[in-house]
Amino acid sequence: xxxxxxxxxxxxxxxxxxxxxxxxxxxxxxxxxxxxxxxxxxxxxxxxxxxxxxxxxxxxxxxxxxxxxxxxxxxxxxxxxxxxxxxxxxxxxxxxxxxxxxxxxxxxxxxxxxxxxxxxxxxxxxxxxxxxxxxxxxxxxxxxxxxxxxxxxxxxxxxxxxxxxxxxxxxxxxxxxxxxxxxxxxxxxxxxxxxxxxxxxxxxxxxxxxxxxxxxxxxxxxxxxxxxxxxxxxxxxxxxxxxxxxxxxxxxxxxxxxxxx
Amino acid sequence: xxxxxxxxxxxxxxxxxxxxxxxxxxxxxxxxxxxxxxxxxxxxxxxxxxxxxxxxxxxxxxxxxxxxxxxxxxxxxxxxxxxxxxxxxxxxxxxxxxxxxxxxxxxxxxxxxxxxxxxxxxxxxxxxxxxxxxxxxxxxxxxxxxxxxxxxxxxxxxxxxxxxxxxxxxxxxxxxxxxxxxxxxxxxxxxxxxxxxxxxxxxxxxxxxxxxxxxxxxxxxxxxxxxxxxxxxxxxxxxxxxxxxxxxxxxxxxxxxxxxxxxxxxxxxxxxxxxxxxxxxxxxxxxxxxxxxxxxxxxxxxxxxxxxxxxxxxxxxxxxxxxxxxxxxxxxxxxxxxxxxxxxxxxxxxxxxxxxxxxxxxxxxxxxxxxxxxxxxxxxxxxxxxxxxxxxxxxxxxxxxxxxxxxxxxxxxxxxxxxxxxxxxxxxxxxxxxxxxxxxxxxxxxxxxxxxxxxxxxxxxxxxxxxxxxxxxxxxxxxxxxxxxxxxxxxxxxxxxxxxxxxxxxxxxxxxxxxxxxxxxxxxxxxxxxxxxxxxxxxxxxxxxxxxxxxxxxxxxxxxxxxxxxxxxxxxxxxxxxxxxxxxxxxxxxxxxxxxxxxxxxxxxxxxxxxxxxxxxxxxxxxxxxxxxxxxxxxxxxxxxxxxxxxxxxxxxxxxxxxxxxxxxxxxxxxxxxxxxxxxxxxxxxxxxxxxxxxxxxxxxxxxxxxxxxxxxxxxxxxxxxxxxxxxxxxx
Ligand code: SF4
Ligand code: SF4
Ligand code: SF4
Numbered sequence: 001x002x003x004x005x006x007x008x009x010x011x012x013x014x015x016x017x018x019x020x021x022x023x024x025x026x027x028x029x030x031x032x033x034x035x036x037x038x039x040x041x042x043x044x045x046x047x048x049x050x051x052x053x054x055x056x057x058x059x060x061x062x063x064x065x066x067x068x069x070x071x072x073x074x075x076x077x078x079x080x081x082x083x084x085x086x087x088x089x090x091x092x093x094x095x096x097x098x099x100x101x102x103x104x105x106x107x108x109x110x111x112x113x114x115x116x117x118x119x120x121x122x123x124x125x126x127x128x129x130x131x132x133x134x135x136x137x138x139x140x141x142x143x144x145x146x147x148x149x150x151x152x153x154x155x156x157x158x159x160x161x162x163x164x165x166x167x168x169x170x171x172x173x174x175x176x177x178x179x180x181x182x183x184x185x186x187x188x189x190x191x192x193x194x195x196x197x198x199x200x201x202x203x204x205x206x207x208x209x210x211x212x213x214x215x216x217x218x219x220x221x222x223x224x225x226x227x228x229x230x231x232x233x234x235x236x237x238x239x240x241x242x243x244x245x246x247x248x249x250x251x252x253x254x255x256x257x258x259x260x261x
Numbered sequence: 262x263x264x265x266x267x268x269x270x271x272x273x274x275x276x277x278x279x280x281x282x283x284x285x286x287x288x289x290x291x292x293x294x295x296x297x298x299x300x301x302x303x304x305x306x307x308x309x310x311x312x313x314x315x316x317x318x319x320x321x322x323x324x325x326x327x328x329x330x331x332x333x334x335x336x337x338x339x340x341x342x343x344x345x346x347x348x349x350x351x352x353x354x355x356x357x358x359x360x361x362x363x364x365x366x367x368x369x370x371x372x373x374x375x376x377x378x379x380x381x382x383x384x385x386x387x388x389x390x391x392x393x394x395x396x397x398x399x400x401x402x403x404x405x406x407x408x409x410x411x412x413x414x415x416x417x418x419x420x421x422x423x424x425x426x427x428x429x430x431x432x433x434x435x436x437x438x439x440x441x442x443x444x445x446x447x448x449x450x451x452x453x454x455x456x457x458x459x460x461x462x463x464x465x466x467x468x469x470x471x472x473x474x475x476x477x478x479x480x481x482x483x484x485x486x487x488x489x490x491x492x493x494x495x496x497x498x499x500x501x502x503x504x505x506x507x508x509x510x511x512x513x514x515x516x517x518x519x520x521x522x523x524x525x526x527x528x529x530x531x532x533x534x535x536x537x538x539x540x541x542x543x544x545x546x547x548x549x550x551x552x553x554x555x556x557x558x559x560x561x562x563x564x565x566x567x568x569x570x571x572x573x574x575x576x577x578x579x580x581x582x583x584x585x586x587x588x589x590x591x592x593x594x595x596x597x598x599x600x601x602x603x604x605x606x607x608x609x610x611x612x613x614x615x616x617x618x619x620x621x622x623x624x625x626x627x628x629x630x631x632x633x634x635x636x637x638x639x640x641x642x643x644x645x646x647x648x649x650x651x652x653x654x655x656x657x658x659x660x661x662x663x664x665x666x667x668x669x670x671x672x673x674x675x676x677x678x679x680x681x682x683x684x685x686x687x688x689x690x691x692x693x694x695x696x697x698x699x700x701x702x703x704x705x706x707x708x709x710x711x712x713x714x715x716x717x718x719x720x721x722x723x724x725x726x727x728x729x730x731x732x733x734x735x736x737x738x739x740x741x742x743x744x745x746x747x748x749x750x751x752x753x754x755x756x757x758x759x760x761x762x763x764x765x766x767x768x769x770x771x772x773x774x775x776x777x778x779x780x781x782x783x784x785x786x787x788x789x790x791x792x793x794x795x796x797x798x799x800x801x802x803x804x805x806x807x808x809x810x811x812x813x814x815x816x817x818x819x820x821x822x823x824x825x826x827x828x829x830x831x832x833x834x835x836x837x838x839x840x841x842x843x844x845x846x847x848x849x850x851x852x853x854x855x856x857x858x859x860x861x862x863x864x865x866x867x868x869x870x871x872x873x874x875x876x877x878x879x880x881x882x883x884x885x886x887x888x889x890x891x892x893x894x895x896x897x898x899x900x901x902x903x904x905x906x907x908x909x910x911x912x913x914x915x916x917x918x919x920x921x922x923x924x925x926x927x928x929x930x931x932x933x934x935x936x937x938x939x940x941x942x943x944x945x946x947x948x949x950x951x952x953x954x955x956x957x958x959x960x961x962x963x964x965x966x967x968x969x970x971x972x973x974x975x976x977x978x979x980x981x982x983x984x985x986x987x988x989x990x991x992x993x
Pocket of ligand 3: 318319320321322323324325348352353354355356357482483484
């Protein structure tokens with residue numbers, strides 16, 4: 001069998017279609033065993049790998065406009081895999097996988113110094129201040145493919161890595177080494193009732209994500225589609241999560257810091 | 262063994278650092294994470310074989326197809342079915358959190374009976390026996406009509422079993438929970454002569470005009486509506502939202518027109534006015550397929566609906582009204598929709614009629630891209646039951662909610678009128694009330710009055726899986742299984758333009774000592790004996806379901822749903838065989854009357870408008886994942902935040918985040934303020950779904966319920982038409 005080609009898994013989210021419903025957040029919680037607490041209203045302390053932000057054009061009534069921006073981990077490529085978080089982790093608990101382009105988080109290695117949280121410009125990473133507790137019986141709903149995290153470690157979106165592994169295992173059993181586009185899809189992509197999220201291999205011209213973004217792979221994957229942008233492009237983090245919109249103010253807002261509320 | 266993380270790290274640090282620095286491929290090191298699962302203080306979900314079961318979600322009337330992932334006998338995830346016509350793989354946040362309802366430790370585990378104000382567990386036999394005894398006594402006393410049953414829907418075998426039970430028992434008081442469909446179904450019947458539900462062919466619309474509908478906040482079948490709105494954008498269509506606040510729907514629309522709350526009907530007539538005045542109606546359709554246009558003209562061409570007057574009432578500009586009417590009429594496939602918020606309140610019939618007339622004027626009725634009368638499915642054909650004299654007599658009595666009476670001849674169900682009916686007389690008109698859906702003690706407006714009215718009922722029986730507000734007030738709770746543990750037929754999906762039947766199937770064995778509502782009905786009938794027993798020849802609901810569906814059972818069981826692809830809209834069934842703008846039944850409704858928010862504007866300077874969110878539920882308890890996902894603009898710690906415009910806040914001397922008392926003629930709540938430019942000055946926007954008295958610790962006691970602050974407002978047809986109340990804010 002041929003060695004499989006390197007993938008660059010990425011996502012493009014159509015902000016004109018996203019309705020801010022939050023199905024992506026909940027689907028991610030269910031898929032990835034995200035814990036919940038009695039009071040999760042302080043979003044700085046609340047663990048959620050996907051968060052839907054509300055952007056506002058800042059204009060007065062009745063010219064106010066809003067837009068919703070779902071934010072998973074941006075899976076920054078940086079320069080040759082030097083994502084901001086990967087570069088600072090003293091425990092190599094987070095790593096950039098050259099085969100998939102996925103930024104991993106290995107909980108058993110993480111000792112909770114939270115350098116990565118400080119380094120991440122997208123507020124993607126969250127610290128477990130408490131051990132997770134499920135009300136009696138509800139732990140039955142936990143997904144055995146994803147390990148439960150404990151107090152003291154940092155966690156974040158993995159592009160549903162367990163789904164990638166499951167799909168790969170199945171393909172191997174069938175004697176294949178390549179996954180088709182549908183075979184590996186993230187939970188949030190699948191759930192989105194608006195069809196706003198498209199996920200796939202940015203290296204593969206047959207994949208929708210490539211076709212929409214038209215990434216300039218020689219230049220850190222910069223989008224060639226003028227309606228597509230990335231968050232804080234100017235930082236040079238080369239994220240693999242792209243956003244699509246027709247609205248100029250939204251594109252401009254994407255280059256500002258986002259505030260977590 | 263209990264070791265904490267720090268000491269664990271100190272223990273293995275040397276070794277760990279060594280491995281960490283080595284350049285092993287991370288696929289290998291990721292395997293180390295399996296260690297995590299050996300850490301004693303975090304749960305380890307057992308591995309096992311993964312299977313998928315296709316079923317239907319019933320958490321809202323959307324009727325989405327779901328794919329339930331099981332590991333051995335545990336449900337771990339609910340996803341959308343990609344081959345289902347309603348949701349095409351998508352799922353709403355509530356549907357995705359459905360597993361948490363199944364495994365909630367706050368479910369009712371066995372039948373409960375209230376003794377001295379406290380619930381004690383009893384056996385099913387005892388509960389059914391005692392309730393049947395009460396039913397028998399009431400019937401022997403010659404008052405069978407004093408039994409009523411509130412159900413979620415009036416379709417499907419469970420609803421038919423309940424209705425049959427009441428009929429043979431002798432009570433006409435089957436009550437469906439209210440929704441925008443009440444008004445739409447009546448409008449279709451009046452104008453088209455069709456007994457049908459309203460479907461909206463949103464996928465083919467080119468101009469979507471929404472008069473306050475929360476299209477992206479729970480209206481219709483959410484995933485279907487979402488997809489259609491996205492597709493409208495791809496086709497460069499137009500989508501205009503008329504609503505006083507910048508809801509999520511308004512945020513996605515191409516144009517947000519923040520009209521004054523409660524003036525949607527006035528605006529609809531204003532648009533009709535312009536269309537008729539300028540002769541913009543679709544001539545061929547109006548000329549050949551409608552009747553009574555003169556009546557509409559007489560009404561709509563009055564000065565009250567001229568652009569200036571409408572502008573005055575709605576707060577929009579006259580030229581906006583005119584432009585909107587012109588653009589709507591000129592569009593290739595225009596469609597207007599109404600039913601405020603998620604559509605859980607009927608809204609006024611006149612308002613719905615106005616919107617429906619608007620559609621008829623542009624020819625968007627029973628055509629591609631229009632409103633489509635979707636016939637009620639007819640697969641339930643049971644032999645007429647034998648009735649005894651008590652039953653026949655009981656069935657002659659007027660309905661307790663007044664639906665179908667001389668005063669409210671058009672309504673079929675009026676749950677909103679039940680509290681008032683219960684408060685009348687020395688003894689309440691209902692002696693035994695069953696509630697198998699809708700959680701009225703939470704979901705009806707004016708909660709305090711509703712609670713008082715319901716407390717007069719000598720025997721209240723709740724058939725809810727959860728100890729919701731209504732169950733908590735009941736004398737018996739007969740726990741029903743969740744939708745993941747039972748069979749059920751789901752005819753139709755809210756607002757979906759084609760006839761569809763979905764099947765709910767047990768994904769796991771019932772976890773607790775529950776009984777499906779249909780089985781409770783059958784067991785009660787068996788206990789009562791006589792004609793009642795004879796009317797129910799089935800040993801269980803499941804058997805009844807199989808026999809009823811007959812030939813449709815196998816395809817349904819195999820595929821999970823049956824869609825009538827070949828369905829085409831049926832011809833109008835009015836006497837004229839035309840769409841009626843003004844027949845005899847419509848005449849009394851011609852004089853349009855808006856429903857201003859109740860309360861004295863002198864004392865209550867603001868108006869409270871409720872709004873719906875997909876991250877909150879209206880009747881059901883919101884599962885923990887949704888509470889977690891709730892925006893901090895809505896819930897902060899234990900306080901609900903209400904939206905007001907910064908100008909309004911300045912006038913009141915209140916700042917963002919300030920604590921305040923929100924006072925209406927009906928009640929008072931503690932709130933926190935959220936200042937936003939996305940709401941009309943003078944309004945207070947409040948999410949529905951918080952302030953729950955019951956349910957789990959993630960939800961209970963958080964925020965306040967808008968329903969406590971709202972008043973019941975009924976229109977001339979009896980439907981609940983209110984959406985807002987006068988209010989004031991005071992510093993707390
Ligand atoms: S599920 Fe889709 S529509 Fe809903 S918030 Fe997420 S991206 Fe937006
Ligand atoms: S890709 Fe997977 S892990 Fe990441 S946000 Fe989406 S569902 Fe969550
Ligand atoms: S929209 Fe309704 S039917 Fe569909 S998944 Fe959500 S709750 Fe279930």
